[in-house]
Amino acid sequence: MWSLGQYTIISTLVLLLQPYVAVSSPSGATTHLSPNMQKLALFQIKQSLSINACDHVICVEERLPSYPKTMDWSMNSDCCKWNGVTCNQTTGDVIGLDLSCSCLEGSIPSNSTLFQLSYLQTLNFRANDLNGILPERIFHLPNLKQLNADGNFNLTTILPKINWGSRSSLQMLSLQETTISGGIPHSVGYLKSVTIFSLSSCKITGLIPKFIGNLAQLTELNLNYNNFSGPIPDSFANLQNLKYLSLRDNKISGQFPTWVASLTQLKFLDLSGNFLSRPLPSNLTARCLPKLMLLNLSYNLFNGTIPSWLFDLPSITRLFVDHNGFTGQLNEFKSSTLLTFNCANNLLSGTIPQSLSKLASLISFDISYNNFSGVVKITTLNPNIVDLGLASCKIMKIPHYIRSLEKLRYLDLSNNQIGGEIPQWIWKGSLNQLNLSYNYFNGGLQHLPENRLIFLNLQHNKLKGSLPASICNSSSLEVLNLSNNNLSGVLPVCPRSLNYSLAVLDLRMNRIRGSLPSSLSNFRELKSLNLYGNEVEGTIPLSFAKFDNLEVLDLGSNHLKDTFPQWLEALPNLQVLILKSNKFHSTINSLSKIQHPFPSLRIIDLSNNEFSGPLPAKYIENFKGMMNGDANKIESIYMGNSYYRDTVKMVIKGVELEFVRILTVFTTINLSGNSFEGDIPESIGNLKSLRHLNLSHNHLSGHISSLIGELFMLESLDLSFNRLVGVIPQELAGIYTLSRLNLSHNDLNGHIPVGTQFQTFENDSYVGNLALCGPPLSKKCKREFIEMQDEEDEDADYFFSGFTWEAVVIGYGSGVVVGFAVGYIMFRTRDPKWITGIIIKKIGLKVRRSEIRRFF
Numbered sequence: 001m002w003s004l005g006q007y008t009i010i011s012t013l014v015l016l017l018q019p020y021v022a023v024s025s026p027s028g029a030t031t032h033l034s035p036n037m038q039k040l041a042l043f044q045i046k047q048s049l050s051i052n053a054c055d056h057v058i059c060v061e062e063r064l065p066s067y068p069k070t071m072d073w074s075m076n077s078d079c080c081k082w083n084g085v086t087c088n089q090t091t092g093d094v095i096g097l098d099l100s101c102s103c104l105e106g107s108i109p110s111n112s113t114l115f116q117l118s119y120l121q122t123l124n125f126r127a128n129d130l131n132g133i134l135p136e137r138i139f140h141l142p143n144l145k146q147l148n149a150d151g152n153f154n155l156t157t158i159l160p161k162i163n164w165g166s167r168s169s170l171q172m173l174s175l176q177e178t179t180i181s182g183g184i185p186h187s188v189g190y191l192k193s194v195t196i197f198s199l200s201s202c203k204i205t206g207l208i209p210k211f212i213g214n215l216a217q218l219t220e221l222n223l224n225y226n227n228f229s230g231p232i233p234d235s236f237a238n239l240q241n242l243k244y245l246s247l248r249d250n251k252i253s254g255q256f257p258t259w260v261a262s263l264t265q266l267k268f269l270d271l272s273g274n275f276l277s278r279p280l281p282s283n284l285t286a287r288c289l290p291k292l293m294l295l296n297l298s299y300n301l302f303n304g305t306i307p308s309w310l311f312d313l314p315s316i317t318r319l320f321v322d323h324n325g326f327t328g329q330l331n332e333f334k335s336s337t338l339l340t341f342n343c344a345n346n347l348l349s350g351t352i353p354q355s356l357s358k359l360a361s362l363i364s365f366d367i368s369y370n371n372f373s374g375v376v377k378i379t380t381l382n383p384n385i386v387d388l389g390l391a392s393c394k395i396m397k398i399p400h401y402i403r404s405l406e407k408l409r410y411l412d413l414s415n416n417q418i419g420g421e422i423p424q425w426i427w428k429g430s431l432n433q434l435n436l437s438y439n440y441f442n443g444g445l446q447h448l449p450e451n452r453l454i455f456l457n458l459q460h461n462k463l464k465g466s467l468p469a470s471i472c473n474s475s476s477l478e479v480l481n482l483s484n485n486n487l488s489g490v491l492p493v494c495p496r497s498l499n500y501s502l503a504v505l506d507l508r509m510n511r512i513r514g515s516l517p518s519s520l521s522n523f524r525e526l527k528s529l530n531l532y533g534n535e536v537e538g539t540i541p542l543s544f545a546k547f548d549n550l551e552v553l554d555l556g557s558n559h560l561k562d563t564f565p566q567w568l569e570a571l572p573n574l575q576v577l578i579l580k581s582n583k584f585h586s587t588i589n590s591l592s593k594i595q596h597p598f599p600s601l602r603i604i605d606l607s608n609n610e611f612s613g614p615l616p617a618k619y620i621e622n623f624k625g626m627m628n629g630d631a632n633k634i635e636s637i638y639m640g641n642s643y644y645r646d647t648v649k650m651v652i653k654g655v656e657l658e659f660v661r662i663l664t665v666f667t668t669i670n671l672s673g674n675s676f677e678g679d680i681p682e683s684i685g686n687l688k689s690l691r692h693l694n695l696s697h698n699h700l701s702g703h704i705s706s707l708i709g710e711l712f713m714l715e716s717l718d719l720s721f722n723r724l725v726g727v728i729p730q731e732l733a734g735i736y737t738l739s740r741l742n743l744s745h746n747d748l749n750g751h752i753p754v755g756t757q758f759q760t761f762e763n764d765s766y767v768g769n770l771a772l773c774g775p776p777l778s779k780k781c782k783r784e785f786i787e788m789q790d791e792e793d794e795d796a797d798y799f800f801s802g803f804t805w806e807a808v809v810i811g812y813g814s815g816v817v818v819g820f821a822v823g824y825i826m827f828r829t830r831d832p833k834w835i836t837g838i839i840i841k842k843i844g845l846k847v848r849r850s851e852i853r854r855f856f
């Protein structure tokens with residue numbers, strides 16, 4: 001038993017001993033602690049780290065048990081029985097420490113007693129919140145075989161340039177999703193025993209070091225999600241034991257490495273998401289890669305034809321060549337092992353190959369978005385097929401064999417030329433995701449299946465008639481997109497009897513009539529309700545206050561006639577509220593009953609209505625979602641999807657699908673085209689992350705508050721067509737992000753402020769203010785010697801500055817928000833020209849060249 005006194009004495013002893021017990025001095029001499037001292041050393045590690053919430057994302061996602069393992073470490077018990085501790089049973093020395101998913105937070109200082117545990121062979125800190133730097137001393141531990149610190153997102157490691165105490169023993173080094181500072185030093189080339197080396201998502205830049213090819217024992221090499229550029233070194237040909245190689249999502253260029261043919265043990269090869277180009281070698285033979293099961297070449301720049309050896313690989317089960325520039329016809333291919341094949345988004349041509357019928361094990365294939373002729377030569381398919389992607393294949397009729405695929409769960413026939421009624425059998429099968437959008441289906445929608453179907457996309461067809469009442473009986477449906485059809489009739493009144501799963505209901509651009517039934521709120525799971533561009537009339541039911549999950553409410557362009565629906569202020573998740581172009585009227589009473597009204601709102605558009613009275617100052621004061629000026633932080637995170645945050649996100653059968661996505665940085669207030677009067681509330685200066693403000697075409701009076709100058713992220717400001725007086729506050733010129741300004745048609749006077757952008761705006765920004773003077777207006781001010789400043793801030797602007805608020809709304813209006821286009825598609829296709837084209841075409845914006853450049 002340990003008394004407190006003894007404990008203090010020993011801990012003092014440890015401190016005194018410290019210089020002598022320093023592990024593995026450069027000469028290699030090592031002093032070892034007795035088992036009791038090791039226990040004390042462990043205990044001090046426990047004390048130096050704090051216990052955090054047990055919700056680390058890795059542990060949650062991988063469903064690993066997560067609990068504070070060190071919590072019950074007590075000096076009164078045998079440390080070899082402590083949670084996470086392994087000892088050598090003979091000697092009692094501590095040889096293993098597994099503190100993965102242990103809810104730990106804090107740093108490991110370089111004088112940590114951890115480094116005294118010289119017998120340590122395995123050390124696992126995976127999925128905690130360790131931060132500060134991981135001291136180099138960890139690599140001096142002389143017996144270390146395995147080190148895992150994956151998923152300590154704020155942990156930085158500097159790999160030692162010399163002195164790996166563990167040089168000959170280290171077998172596994174895994175530092176995924178931490179930061180490696182200083183790159184991979186040459187010393188790594190001497191870790192002869194390493195079999196598993198994983199530096200995935202470590203923010204490493206530069207060439208892939210050649211000396212990694214010296215690690216001949218490697219079986220697993222994972223360098224994905226970094227920023228490696230240049231070619232894959234030829235020295236990798238030495239990695240004869242390699243089974244798993246992933247270089248996915250870097251900036252690697254060059255050709256497909258032909259030396260792959262010498263890696264005969266290879267099972268998994270992922271080169272996707274790089275800039276590899278040129279045709280694949282045609283002289284490889286399938287025999288070279290007898291064990292290869294997965295080959296992922298997606299999202300590269302490969303061209304030429306797809307060589308036949310890909311289909312002859314004896315063990316291949318999953319083959320991805322999508323999103324490249326492959327041309328030609330698909331070779332006659334057959335493979336009895338292939339389960340998944342994806343060649344979508346290439347330039348393949350000819351008929352849809354009959355040889356698909358010969359792939360006897362195929363359960364998933366996607367040939368969407370190629371240049372196939374529309375002629376389908378397939379006569380049969382493996383009846384066990386589960387996923388089938390035939391989008392944009394110029395198909396004119398639903399292929400008949402689809403009817404017999406009894407296990408089909410996912411079917412994408414979108415973007416074809418199929419007309420007629422939707423066949424009834426399609427509702428009877430086992431489908432849970434169906435995409436028939438962008439076709440010419442007409443006729444009515446009779447019966448939606450009551451269960452199974454989760455996702456149904458029928459947008460952009462010619463469907464008519466009313467919404468089927470059977471929607472009220474569907475408990476499985478989560479996403480229903482019927483936008484851009486010719487549906488009429490009224491919204492169904494559904495009883496409360498069922499537990500509805502519907503999360504997205506998109507009826508935009510139809511001819512739905514009648515009023516909003518208050519029973520709509522029985523769809524408690526709704527996150528996005530979009531009725532934009534219909535003929536809905538009447539008022540917004542009070543029951544909408546029950547939509548706890550609602551994030552997007554778009555009722556724009558209808559015939560609603562109501563006062564402002566104040567009861568929506570309590571919706572905790574509402575981010576987008578669009579009531580534009582209706583007949584909403586009267587004063588908005590923003591003296592709300594709750595402390596934080598509209599806590600999540602980021603886009604509000606009440607334009608073109610008949611609102612009157614003062615601007616809703618109390619609301620503006622409280623828009624929390626527009627205040628936290630942390631949007632820059634979001635932009636600076638490069639990895640993954642983080643340019644924007646998902647709003648409606650769901651997992652369907654293990655596949656995460658994302659629907660309406662709203663850029664976190666798209667913060668917009670549009671109250672234009674009403675009869676608001678009075679001053680612009682000063683509290684608007686609080687909305688630090690506001691990007692777009694449009695108060696034009698109202699009856700606003702008074703001065704422009706200089707506090708608007710505090711909106712340091714503002715990109716567009718439109719106050720035109722009001723009755724504003726006084727001067728343009730000089731502070732406005734300090735908003736460096738401002739790229740669009742309209743102050744025209746007011747009663748402003750005095751100098752146009754001299755500042756970075758204020759002279760770059762055109763006359764139009766200022767006309768109609770008789771007493772304004774100075775450039776760019778031709779009217780000279782009386783005394784003028786204010787220096788012009790350079791335009792050097794032009795490029796210091798950030799990523800999303802080409803968007804006006806219109807872009808937001810239209811982008812949002814087109815549903816898969818512009819953010820989706822920019823963030824996701826750009827990340828995926830890396831085809832800036834294309835995107836810019838799309839955005840500009842879609843939105844019809846005039847974008848300045850410098851802005852286009854700044855997008856990328």
Ligand SMILES: *[C@@H]1O[C@H](CO)[C@@H](O)[C@H](O)[C@H]1NC(C)=O
Pocket residue numbers: 088089090091095
């Ligand atoms: C335990 O220690 C003994 C004696 O040093 C050694 O022979 C044995 O290999 C060790 N066992 C492990 C699992 O390290």
Ligand SMILES: *[C@@H]1O[C@H](CO)[C@@H](O)[C@H](O)[C@H]1NC(C)=O
Pocket residue numbers: 015044109111112113
């Ligand atoms: C480590 O050093 C810090 C000061 O740098 C000191 O406060 C701490 O007590 C030391 N810890 C140990 C275990 O020696």
Ligand SMILES: *[C@@H]1O[C@H](CO)[C@@H](O)[C@H](O)[C@H]1NC(C)=O
Pocket residue numbers: 129131153154
């Ligand atoms: C990383 O550190 C920052 C500031 O030190 C903190 O705000 C953030 O929550 C940390 N992130 C994680 C994942 O621990």
Ligand SMILES: *[C@@H]1O[C@H](CO)[C@@H](O)[C@H](O)[C@H]1NC(C)=O
Pocket residue numbers: 203205206227229638
């Ligand atoms: C990636 O590397 C390129 C040079 O190859 C560099 O310009 C860029 O800043 C790097 N990006 C990140 C996120 O490190």
Ligand SMILES: *[C@@H]1O[C@H](CO)[C@@H](O)[C@H](O)[C@H]1NC(C)=O
Pocket residue numbers: 248249270272273296297298299318320
């Ligand atoms: C293949 O790569 C693409 C792009 O990186 C990725 O989306 C896909 O999930 C990968 N497939 C597999 C099976 O890893």
Ligand SMILES: *[C@@H]1O[C@H](CO)[C@@H](O)[C@H](O)[C@H]1NC(C)=O
Pocket residue numbers: 258261281283284285
């Ligand atoms: C394939 O041809 C390339 C040159 O085009 C050559 O470098 C490579 O060694 C050849 N590979 C095999 C397996 O023959």
Ligand SMILES: *[C@@H]1O[C@H](CO)[C@@H](O)[C@H](O)[C@H]1NC(C)=O
Pocket residue numbers: 277278279303304305
């Ligand atoms: C492949 O692309 C390169 C340019 O990246 C081009 O020079 C070459 O002709 C293309 N080859 C084929 C077969 O299309």
Ligand SMILES: *[C@@H]1O[C@H](CO)[C@@H](O)[C@H](O)[C@H]1NC(C)=O
Pocket residue numbers: 347349350371373
């Ligand atoms: C698509 O195929 C047609 C012939 O079917 C051909 O004329 C056209 O050039 C091809 N388009 C592309 C982009 O390869």
Ligand SMILES: *[C@@H]1O[C@H](CO)[C@@H](O)[C@H](O)[C@H]1NC(C)=O
Pocket residue numbers: 391412414415435437438457657
């Ligand atoms: C459905 O088809 C449309 C049109 O081809 C496409 O944009 C969309 O991504 C497809 N998938 C889903 C999940 O909507």
Ligand SMILES: *[C@@H]1O[C@H](CO)[C@@H](O)[C@H](O)[C@H]1NC(C)=O
Pocket residue numbers: 469470471472473
């Ligand atoms: C919904 O289900 C109920 C009970 O099964 C049934 O009586 C009713 O006819 C169904 N309604 C529709 C529109 O299918």
Ligand SMILES: *[C@@H]1O[C@H](CO)[C@@H](O)[C@H](O)[C@H]1NC(C)=O
Pocket residue numbers: 462464486
């Ligand atoms: C929509 O349906 C109506 C009749 O219900 C028809 O007059 C109109 O032309 C249709 N519109 C379109 C775009 O098909």
Ligand SMILES: *[C@@H]1O[C@H](CO)[C@@H](O)[C@H](O)[C@H]1NC(C)=O
Pocket residue numbers: 459460481482483484504506528659660813814815816817
């Ligand atoms: C529904 O379809 C429209 C196009 O008609 C699309 O813009 C929108 O993104 C889709 N809605 C959802 C929620 O995916």
